[in-house]
Amino acid sequence: MSKTTEVITPFDERVIPCYARRPIVFVKGKGAKLWDINGKVYLDFLAGIAVLNVGHSHPTVVAAIQQQAAELMHVSNLYYTPSQGLLAEKLAGLALGGKCFFCNSGAEANEALIKLARLWGHENNRFEIITMKNSFHGRTLATLTATGQEKVQKGFEPLPSGFRHARLNDLGSVKEVLTPRTAAILVEAVQGEGGVIPATQEFMQGLRALCNEKGYLLLCDEVQCGLGRTGKWFAFQHFDVEPDAFSLAKALGSGFPIGAIVTNPKLANVLKSGKHASTFGGNPLACAAAMATLQVIEQEGLLPHAWAMGEKLKQGLQSLVEKFPLHLTEVRGLGLMLGLVMATGAKALEEKLLDIGLITLATGEHVLRLLPPLNIKPSEVEEALDILADTCAELFAQAAPEKVTPE
Numbered sequence: 001m002s003k004t005t006e007v008i009t010p011f012d013e014r015v016i017p018c019y020a021r022r023p024i025v026f027v028k029g030k031g032a033k034l035w036d037i038n039g040k041v042y043l044d045f046l047a048g049i050a051v052l053n054v055g056h057s058h059p060t061v062v063a064a065i066q067q068q069a070a071e072l073m074h075v076s077n078l079y080y081t082p083s084q085g086l087l088a089e090k091l092a093g094l095a096l097g098g099k100c101f102f103c104n105s106g107a108e109a110n111e112a113l114i115k116l117a118r119l120w121g122h123e124n125n126r127f128e129i130i131t132m133k134n135s136f137h138g139r140t141l142a143t144l145t146a147t148g149q150e151k152v153q154k155g156f157e158p159l160p161s162g163f164r165h166a167r168l169n170d171l172g173s174v175k176e177v178l179t180p181r182t183a184a185i186l187v188e189a190v191q192g193e194g195g196v197i198p199a200t201q202e203f204m205q206g207l208r209a210l211c212n213e214k215g216y217l218l219l220c221d222e223v224q225c226g227l228g229r230t231g232k233w234f235a236f237q238h239f240d241v242e243p244d245a246f247s248l249a250k251a252l253g254s255g256f257p258i259g260a261i262v263t264n265p266k267l268a269n270v271l272k273s274g275k276h277a278s279t280f281g282g283n284p285l286a287c288a289a290a291m292a293t294l295q296v297i298e299q300e301g302l303l304p305h306a307w308a309m310g311e312k313l314k315q316g317l318q319s320l321v322e323k324f325p326l327h328l329t330e331v332r333g334l335g336l337m338l339g340l341v342m343a344t345g346a347k348a349l350e351e352k353l354l355d356i357g358l359i360t361l362a363t364g365e366h367v368l369r370l371l372p373p374l375n376i377k378p379s380e381v382e383e384a385l386d387i388l389a390d391t392c393a394e395l396f397a398q399a400a401p402e403k404v405t406p407e
């Protein structure tokens with residue numbers, strides 16, 4: 001039995017099969033590199049789906065976790081611990097200047113935003129939340145209802161009420177679903193799972209103006225696009241717009257589970273004692289991992305670096321589009337959150353790249369999603385582009401229609 005099979009066999013027998021796992025067993029990570037159980041090296045252009053923004057096992061994060069683990073891992077939120085307050089101060093200082101609530105995942109962070117909006121609107125009987133088609137907000141019942149994708153919702157009916165869907169970058173479609181019960185609009189400034197689709201400045205500013213005019217809350221889901229992924233701390237900062245609150249998770253703990261919401265001062269005290277809670281939320285270990293992650297992003301200048309590497313990668317992808325116009329149609333995204341849009345399915349390309357050792361993700365039918373660590377080196381971007389160019393040449397040559405020779 002191969003080492004891979006040895007791991008996969010009990011796994012598949014006893015782990016509930018809700019993921020389409022590729023048959024690879026990873027055992028080690030460092031920076032943008034991953035090693036499988038057979039010693040094969042991979043270049044990681046997925047980063048745990050935008051989790052490893054500072055790369056695998058960054059020494060600063062590892063040291064912070066090790067030190068905190070030896071001192072104090074968990075204390076209930078019935079008491080104070082130093083690190084949670086410091087992390088909240090740091091995050092609220094990066095944007096909005098209100099307060100934070102800590103939880104353990106993206107879905108929970110969005111759930112907290114939804115509860116915040118409902119409680120805020122309760123007195124005035126406002127509870128409806130508008131989200132966008134093709135969005136992704138998580139897998140709990142409320143967040144999968146917020147998620148504008150039927151495939152995520154199907155089979156789980158009856159869904160919680162109070163959600164309406166509009167179209168990203170179509171302000172008219174938002175106005176169509178407004179009712180006297182509308183409380184908030186929740187939006188990803190760059191849709192991730194939906195296929196790497198950035199909002200337009202016009203749309204984001206239009207939403208802000210609409211919310212100001214009618215008194216709705218503007219909420220941003222920054223779970224994937226936040227924390228430097230797009231070259232700014234938060235993706236909404238590209239559009240000169242501030243939401244009333246936003247959610248974070250994925251990259252916040254560099255792989256240690258932590259989620260958060262950050263509010264403006266107006267919303268800072270809406271969730272009062274007894275209204276929301278999480279056992280693990282913001283425990284010392286999670287907060288140590290998050291503080292170290294933010295420190296690395298800052299000290300290593302990863303915001304401008306992510307932007308520069310994003311431009312380099314985008315340029316390389318753009319020349320691939322020009323080289324293979326029948327198969328590749330467009331490059332889109334912001335910073336190091338990029339999608340290569342294909343005329344055909346992206347799955348075959350993802351699989352072939354994985355065989356060679358480049359990790360990416362086919363998103364939806366037609367988009368190859370690229371989310372390397374923010375501290376990716378120029379040489380690693382070049383290596384990925386070389387692999388992509390070779391693989392496209394090989395794959396698309398095979399797929400090209402046969403030339404018909406006239407008789």
Ligand SMILES: *Cc1c(COP(=O)(O)O)cnc(C)c1O
Pocket residue numbers: 104105106107108110136137138139188192193221222223224225249250
């Ligand atoms: C991944 C993701 C979520 C869900 O996060 P989980 O930690 O898996 O619950 C929510 N919103 C967006 C935009 C995401 O990319």
